Amino acid sequence: MSSDDDPPESDPSPHVTAVVLAAGRGERLRSELPKPLYSVCGRAMASYVLHALANAGVSRAVVVVPPDGRGRLIEQRLREDAPDLNLCFAVQQEPRGTADAVLAAKGQVHTTQVLVVNGDLPLLSAEQIRPVLCHDHNDAVIATAQVDDPAEMGRIVRDSQGRLVATVEYRDADPAERAIREVNLGLYVFRSDFLWNALEQIVAQTRTGEAYATDAIPCAVRNQSAIAVEVELPDGRLNVETPADAANAEAVIRHRIIDRLLDSGAHIRDRNAVWIDAQASVDEGAVIEPGSHIRGNATIAQGSSIGPNAIIEASTVGRNCNLESCTVRGSVLHDNVEVGPYSTIRPGCTIDSHAHIGTHAELKEAHIGEHVQIGHFSYIGDAEIGARTNIGAGAITCNFDGQSKQRTIIGEDAFIGSDTMLIAPVRIGNRARTGAGAVVNKNVPDGGNAVGHPARLTPSRRAHSTTGDEL
CATH class of the missing domain: 2.160.10.10 (Hexapeptide repeat proteins)
Incomplete structure (x- = not known):
């Protein structure tokens, strides 16, 4: 038997295209390899993400890569270990944040929903993806989990009734927010028409040089069309930074x-x-x-x-x-x-x-x-x-x-x-x-x-x- 992932279930999500963010440099990892290609048990981190998506029933993915040789290398390696899904690639020409990275994939997305996921989640499983695919009537769905050691992960802020209020990056969180143990896993599902309009406005208004895909979530919260779906996280955390x-x-x-x-x-x-x-x-x-x-x-x-x-x-x-x-x-x-x-x-x-x-x-x-x-x-x-x-x-x-x-x-x-x-x-x-x-x-x-x-x-x-x- 193969040591690879379990075989995928039948495709429940033909209306979703995954956008995998794989253009980051990952400087904290201290590796000469592009971060998405960092090997874990012989497989590139981003390849684990693609296999998890396929096992969850996602049939199409666009991987956003950096330009020049790094992007070509990522594409080559990921194609060599590609699961059974329609795989294509988009180039983010300048490192201007995840909002710009997602927009780089817009021309290759023709579905009503967009699943945005970071490419540095080798522990991601189909069981964590499927729950966020079940809420296609919302502008934004974010996957979260409770962890004992949130470290520098983004925090999830809810109101007294448990409704999503905001997502806060660790660097922007106050002491009370840093004490929250519910964290952002880096996995989102958006309605396509909402996402493109929101991201284009965010990129146009940003003055810092970088804009982030998570900045679209406050817009969905204001529309009362954003939810946070808590999933099981048996292995502590998903992302790899160091x-x-x-x-x-x-x-x-x-x-x-x-x-x-x-x-x-x-x-x-x-x-x-x-x-x-x-x-x-x-x-x-x-x-x-x-x-x-x-x-x-x-x-x-x-x-x-x-x-x-x-x-x-x-x-x-x-x-x-x-x-x-x-x-x-x-x-x-x-x-x-x-x-x-x-x-x-x-x-x-x-x-x-x-x-x-x-x-x-x-x-x-x-x-x-x-x-x-x-x-x-x-x-x-x-x-x-x-x-x-x-x-x-x-x-x-x-x-x-x-x-x-x-x-x-x-x-x-x-x-x-x-x-x-x-x-x-x-x-x-x-x-x-x-x-x-x-x-x-x-x-x-x-x-x-x-x-x-x-x-x-x-x-x-x-x-x-x-x-x-x-x-």
Whole structure:
């Protein structure tokens, strides 16, 4: 099962377009990445917002991004991890506040309601979005929650009858208002015709250089058409402002992911000692041992055992594999593959079923055939290894000639002796053999037997040579 969000319900809100505010710089987060792309459990913060919207039944979203390279990067990353909704992007040319940001999306909104949401809410869930979608007769609906530590979040002021009076930013709040524990979550629904008129007036009247979307709420309050809908906030807060907030959000989402996987039948030996990203998939019956990291869009099939202390990143692991204390990145491992401790499978590898990789081995851009045995302390780079071939301990494909990478091709049923050095480009034939410590810099024919420094064919095998490039 995927560690991703639960599947969305049927679409109850075709009349709503979400506007996701993702143009902020997030200076308090102290990251070179644009704030919407800050990673929490392997997923960009703004991507969590999009997935929550889709799960709540919102079918269209406009993401407001900054100009130039930052905006293009945000768009690229969010499209790579987009949920099932109609996704488009608008550019806020200058950082002039959230009112201007929402107006930047106006040309792409054609629905009767607009849901405005901050892009830094990785803990946002569909359960918190759905309640604010049920009040389409109001000019403005704001999602709120009661929290023990409101910190610097905006406060919600109500009258004696519980009606919304105002939203107050922390910097503008007096001591009595700062004592309020009901806070603004950064999630709003507006009637479209009300919102555009209000924001255009606000932007036109502002003299500070920045105008805020929340400034439209007092207008709705005066019209007696604004309500605050309190939602459950089981995890303390939604937004991320600092590295400490990000770490707290990571812990919450990590436990959500592990809960879903455990419920689906995955075996996680110690829930506090494994790290599984939001896009990863772990099947029923797979085992994740302590100290293991499952990163990116990695998939672990049924019956496989990962760890202890393994890193699997953006890779596909087939059924009944055993990967112990190793690192696998950007590769495909078919069924019944074994990888021993301290081995590294670098990007671009394909390992066919029943292959065995020993300890302290390294593979890169290699295709390993079925039932291949690769001994410990070996390096196989830019290579193709035929089925049932044995690679002795310490064997190396010397793939770099000082200018470019060269390939090594080894046929089926070959035997490469311990400490053999294969100087690429080179081809080793089917059933060929190399002696321990051989330095092979020319092709070896089918059935050939190469030994020495540099390697030469033994007399009994020399007759099999068929080209001038062979030994």
